[in-house]
């Protein structure tokens with residue numbers, strides 16, 4: 142059980158010479174999730190698949206993608222979705238795809254009561270985009286595979302499913318999880334941005350350590366003793382020796398957890414209230430000299446991302462979503478590092494194509510993409 146995060150775009154708002162707009166992939170043992178898909182996403186996904194194949198790494202098959210999680214409706218996070226869905230259709234996909242995204246409580250209300258959208262609804266609201274994508278062929282019927290369009294108000298945890306083929310909508314009692322996932326869970330985290338937004342939290346269940354059959358066999362234990370030890374009960378043998386059950390089991394893995402923030406101001410409550418976070422991939426659109434802009438546009442500075450990581454107890458902070466003014470990440474890193482001070486939080490900055498690997502025991506490696514392939 143492990144997570145691999147592929148960061149395929151690290152630029153904010155628009156592509157630059159070396160950075161593309163947002164789009165990430167989270168690979169776990171039960172399937173693959175895509176988090177945001179800005180312009181050109183499918184090409185970047187194809188390139189990353191080729192790189193993985195060429196370097197003999199395990200492949201990320203498109204057919205393993207179960208879910209698309211959108212953080213918000215700004216185009217640098219969504220403009221690649223519809224073209225990618227069309228390609229999945231051309232590739233004769235049959236497997237269902239779950240699409241999850243945030244909207245406001247007012248928008249949900251108006252959809253459910255079939256009334257006009259609130260006047261202040263942004264053009265970037267996911268509901269408006271999804272409706273236009275449906276008109277452009279983004280429905281299960283036209284794509285040829287089942288797509289579930291799930292919109293939620295994250296703060297009140299209310300969810301609806303749009304059914305464009307029957308032009309209707311239903312309210313759900315909870316946010317659905319991807320088909321077939323039982324050990325890994327996806328959860329939206331409330332964030333603050335200029336449109337309804339959320340971060341996405343991926344966690345795996347803690348796993349029990351393995352029972353040491355070999356040792357039990359060597360000691361020629363009876364079935365009853367063996368079963369008792371396997372259940373975690375210490376056993377007293379006939380000769381009076383006591384066998385401690387924890388000596389017959391390798392340590393449990395704690396369950397791992399990673400968060401991709403999306404666009405947000407610093408200290409968003411969804412992230413600061415985390416209890417366990419191995420990796421936080423957080424936006425860092427601005428440097429310290431633009432902290433006022435960050436505040437006005439509900440984005441974060443590098444040091445703001447660091448403050449958020451500290452209060453959410455993140456063990457590793459990975460910075461991404463850099464404004465066009467940020468040419469290299471040295472200054473950004475030093476501002477964030479200064480904020481982290483003596484804390485044990487590890488800090489890196491992402492480039493397009495980087496992979497962050499989280500092992501089942503929670504150890505984290507940032508593999509940087511370069512012309513020679515990945516290096517640590």
Ligand SMILES: [Zn+2]
Pocket residue numbers: 153154163215217218404462
């Ligand atoms: Zn953005």
Ligand SMILES: [Zn+2]
Pocket residue numbers: 213215334404
């Ligand atoms: Zn945004």
